[in-house]
Amino acid sequence: SQQGEEDPQALSIQEGENATMNCSYKTSINNLQWYRQNSGRGLVHLILIRSNEREKHSGRLRVTLDTSKKSSSLLITASRAADTASYFCAPAPGNQGGKLIFGQGTELSVKP
Amino acid sequence: DTAVSQTPKYLVTQMGNDKSIKCEQNLGHDTMYWYKQDSKKFLKIMFSYNNKELIINETVPNRFSPKSPDKAHLNLHINSLELGDSAVYFCASFGAGGFGNTIYFGEGSWLTVV
Numbered sequence: 001s002q003q004g005e006e007d008p009q010a011l012s013i014q015e016g017e018n019a020t021m022n023c024s025y026k027t028s029i030n031n032l033q034w035y036r037q038n039s040g041r042g043l044v045h046l047i048l049i050r051s052n053e054r055e056k057h058s059g060r061l062r063v064t065l066d067t068s069k070k071s072s073s074l075l076i077t078a079s080r081a082a083d084t085a086s087y088f089c090a091p092a093p094g095n096q097g098g099k100l101i102f103g104q105g106t107e108l109s110v111k112p
Numbered sequence: 113d114t115a116v117s118q119t120p121k122y123l124v125t126q127m128g129n130d131k132s133i134k135c136e137q138n139l140g141h142d143t144m145y146w147y148k149q150d151s152k153k154f155l156k157i158m159f160s161y162n163n164k165e166l167i168i169n170e171t172v173p174n175r176f177s178p179k180s181p182d183k184a185h186l187n188l189h190i191n192s193l194e195l196g197d198s199a200v201y202f203c204a205s206f207g208a209g210g211f212g213n214t215i216y217f218g219e220g221s222w223l224t225v226v
Contacts, residue, residue, distance in 0.1 A: 033214060042116075042202055042217035043155070086153060090215075100206075100215055102147075102155040 003101035004032070004072075004089035012109040019076040021106040023089030030092050032065060032072050033100065037086045043102075046074075046087075079110045115139050118203045118218035125193060126226055132189045133221045135203030143167075143206040144186040145215070146178060148199050155202070161186050193225045 004023045013019055023032070031050045035043040049056045049065045049072065056063045062075040076083055086107045090100040118135040125131055137144060145168075146158040159178045160168035166178065175191045190197060203218040 035215075040220075042204075042219045043215075044217070045214045048214060088155065101157065104153050105155075107153070 003103045004091050005103045006087065006089055006106040008106060009104060010107045010109070012111065013079055015079060015081055015110055015112050017079055017110075019079050019083070019108055019110070021074045021087050021089075021108070023072040023074070023091075023103075025070050025072075025089075025091040027070075027093060029067070032063075033090045033092060034061075034063060034072075034074050035088045035090065035102070037088065037105065039085070043088060076108075079108075081110050081112045084108060084110045115216050116203055116205055116218040118201075118221050120221060121219065122222045122224075124224045124226060127193055127195060129193050130189070130191045131193060131223070132187055133201055133203075133223075134185070134187045135218060136185050137203075137205040137216070138184065139205055139207060139216060140184075141205040141207030141216075142183055144180070144183070145202075145204040145206065146186065146188050147202040147204060147217075149202060149220070150199050159186075159188075190223075193223075195225050198223055198225045 004025050007022045033048045034046045037043045047058050047063050049063050060077045065072045086105040088102045088105040116137045142163045145160045147155050149155045158172050161180045163183045164180045177189045180186045200220045202220050204215045206215050
């Protein structure tokens with residue numbers, strides 16, 4: 001099993017700016033997933049990118065995956081105050097069933 | 113309808129007490145988990161059950177005992193609570209969703225041991 005490591009640990013931006021968060025992992029994966037956690041709430045699934053995909057979009061979210069560098073990035077464009085949350089990546093090895101290991105997350109603060 | 117629900121949401125108790133947190137999912141998933149999130153936000157897997165059978169048991173003190181009466185329920189019982197048990201405990205289930213196989217989390221149970 002392995003966990004993703006998010007970078008930076010904290011990020012503070014102004015509303016309207018773009019936010020980029022990075023994730024690194026160590027071994028081969030089947031897919032990689034990003035989750036968001038609002039303060040005082042559980043984690044919510046945002047997007048899943050498969051190992052044979054390089055980029056995926058969902059609304060204002062753009063996820064990239066570079067399996068050669070074992071890294072992924074999550075870009076939130078035109079950020080809003082409501083995007084303030086912690087963001088976690090979870091690399092999913094194909095032979096681990098549903099076991100997802102989470103890191104410490106990136107704490108994003110979007111100031112109005 | 114709440115997909116994964118856990119109770120209680122907040123629990124304050126004294127050291128040495130025994131307490132339980134209950135979890136239910138209505139998604140029809142076979143796999144359920146308990147995660148612990150500490151003050152530094154690390155989310156650590158504790159247990160995983162598949163169709164009532166324990167499949168993951170991470171290094172957790174045996175004061176923690178999960179119980180799955182059926183595949184829709186996974187409860188967590190904690191004996192002899194210690195100060196270090198204070199954390200947020202998340203129940204989750206795993207299965208097919210709109211994005212593929214993903215994890216659905218409950219809202220968390222905030223445990224404070226005093």
